[in-house]
Amino acid sequence: MILPQSFYARDTICVAAELLGKRLVRVLPSGKRIAGRIVEVEAYLGVEDPAAHTFGGRRTARNEAMYGEAGHSYVYFVYGIHHCVNVVTQTQGVPEAVLLRALEIVEGEERFHDRGPRHKWFNGPGKLCAGLGVQRDLNAVRLFDPSSGLFIEDDFSISEGDIVSGRRVGVDYAGDAAYWPLRFGVRGNACLSPVKFE
DNA sequence: GGCCCGATCGTCT
């Protein structure tokens, strides 16, 4: 049911595409379970990717989790307001990851009914973290371990024809790399982030 | 629906 660590220790683009349809589960300190189907992701290809935090081998306290074992989380804080969560891929020392950008809720809906239309509850990386209560205390945790409070379960697989790809969002500083087709989504899903795939 | 803009602070130089 829970995806094994070996799922993540592979080519980052493959992991990104195969994460679509899987179930991201958050168990809050209260024991309450919230889960959503992953419908949008972005791949970040490590030292050779100008859009990645680890471009050129940059290694700091913040991005240390990206250099760690596959299947760990990488949570960081942006714009002074939001958190974003990634899944670390590849082997130790190869700092690649997949950013989780949007979910379709499947468990715990009642908690969100006062937050506007359902398809906007998790349609962006910042809202995804806010909705699940993901902050830096969940950085570098094991996503293949149910005791982490954040883990990923097998659920659906999306066939290649139902996956759309496009440019990545918010990385214009990376030049051409912003246009590499490393964002993947479930075709036609209402819960995708607002930025269109081209 | 789309475009513009301000918020707000951790992180790195």
Next chain:
DNA sequence: GACGATCGGGCCA
């Protein structure tokens, strides 16, 4: 001291 792997509100259509 500058900037960001974002969001929501305001405005216009």
